Amino acid sequence: DGSVNKVTAGFGGLLRDYRGEPICAFVSKAPQGDTFLVELWAIWRGLVLSIGLGIKSIWVESDSMSVVKTINKMQHCPKAETCLIQIWKLLSKFDEYRISHSWRETNRAADHLAKMALCGNDVVLWPVDFSHSLCNIIQDDARGTKYPRR
Numbered sequence: 001d002g003s004v005n006k007v008t009a010g011f012g013g014l015l016r017d018y019r020g021e022p023i024c025a026f027v028s029k030a031p032q033g034d035t036f037l038v039e040l041w042a043i044w045r046g047l048v049l050s051i052g053l054g055i056k057s058i059w060v061e062s063d064s065m066s067v068v069k070t071i072n073k074m075q076h077c078p079k080a081e082t083c084l085i086q087i088w089k090l091l092s093k094f095d096e097y098r099i100s101h102s103w104r105e106t107n108r109a110a111d112h113l114a115k116m117a118l119c120g121n122d123v124v125l126w127p128v129d130f131s132h133s134l135c136n137i138i139q140d141d142a143r144g145t146k147y148p149r150r
Contacts, residue, residue: 001013001042001062001063001107001110001111001114002030002035002039002041002042002064002114003111003114003115004034004038009029009030009032009038010027010029010030010038010114010115010116011027011028011030011038011039011041011042011114012026012027012028012042012110012112012113012114012115012116013025013026013042013046013110013113013114014109014110014113015046015049015050020141020142022127022130023053024049024053024124024126024127025109025113025124025125025130025134026045026046026049026113026122026123026124026125027113027114027116027123027125028041028042028045028121028122029122034079036064036066036067036077036080037079037080037083040067040070040071040080040084040087041083042062042110042114043060043062043067043071043087043099044083044087044090045122046060047060047087047090048090049124050094051090051093051094055094056094056095056096057094057095057096057097058096058097058098059097059098059100060097060098061100061102061107062099062100062101062102062107063101063102063103063107063110063111064101065101068099068100068101070084071084071087071088071091072099108137108140108141109134109138112133112134112137
């Protein structure tokens with residue numbers, strides 16, 4: 001997920017195994033505040049991390065329908081061509097992959113991570129490093145907690 005406000009831009013994501021258990025998370029600062037590009041950078045960073053961990057099959061979920069359609073080549077976005085080429089190259093390294101849309105309400109962990117304040121530019125967090133609030137969000141997700149849209 002990406003987060004852009006007047007002062008900062010950043011992105012974050014959560015890698016889970018096939019059972020939904022967290023593997024690790026990442027948080028990064030973004031160099032500029034274009035929301036679409038920040039969302040793409042989040043996916044790019046998650047793919048790089050996944051390949052580094054030896055993951056062979058991946059299912060990427062994003063709450064940006066536009067980003068999902070663009071990566072799946074259902075729409076064109078010239079401003080993001082360079083980033084998209086890198087994402088497509090990374091996806092080709094997986095044995096299988098899926099890119100799909102998820103509703104904002106089911107994306108709370110990534111949203112939480114994207115809004116975290118960073119001491120550095122790029123941080124990988126392991127479950128032992130997760131904040132209490134992130135652990136609570138992950139547990140709520142595992143229980144299927146419903147969140148009202150605001």
